[in-house]
Amino acid sequence: MKEFETQIKDHLEERGWDNLRPSDLAKSIIIEGAELLEIFQWENLPAEKIKQNSEKIGRIKKELADVMIYCFDMAVTLDIDVLAMLNEKLIQIRNKYPINISKSSNGVEPGTEDAYWNIKNQYRGPN
């Protein structure tokens, strides 16, 4: 991870982009995220179906890379240790969504609105 962060730092410095404002990088992350989302605008296919479409996978890879590179740009610009940040957040997510709550246990299909509210309601507890 550190090696890639160094590559990003060099990439930014070589182009004079090392002083970009974090707010502009945040906008760029969302703009590239919208380009990624546009690929799925008129469909709702499962991953297995998408994986069979190499042209679509190629477009997804390009936009996902754009998003991730801007994320790294922001982290490097703000001297954030990416691996430490991700590990810290993963621990938070694991604590917030424990397996016994997150895994479908009531016959609700994962990845659906019902599953989302099932998890949210269990996490929040009784009102």
Ligand SMILES: [Mg+2]
């Ligand atoms: Mg793009």
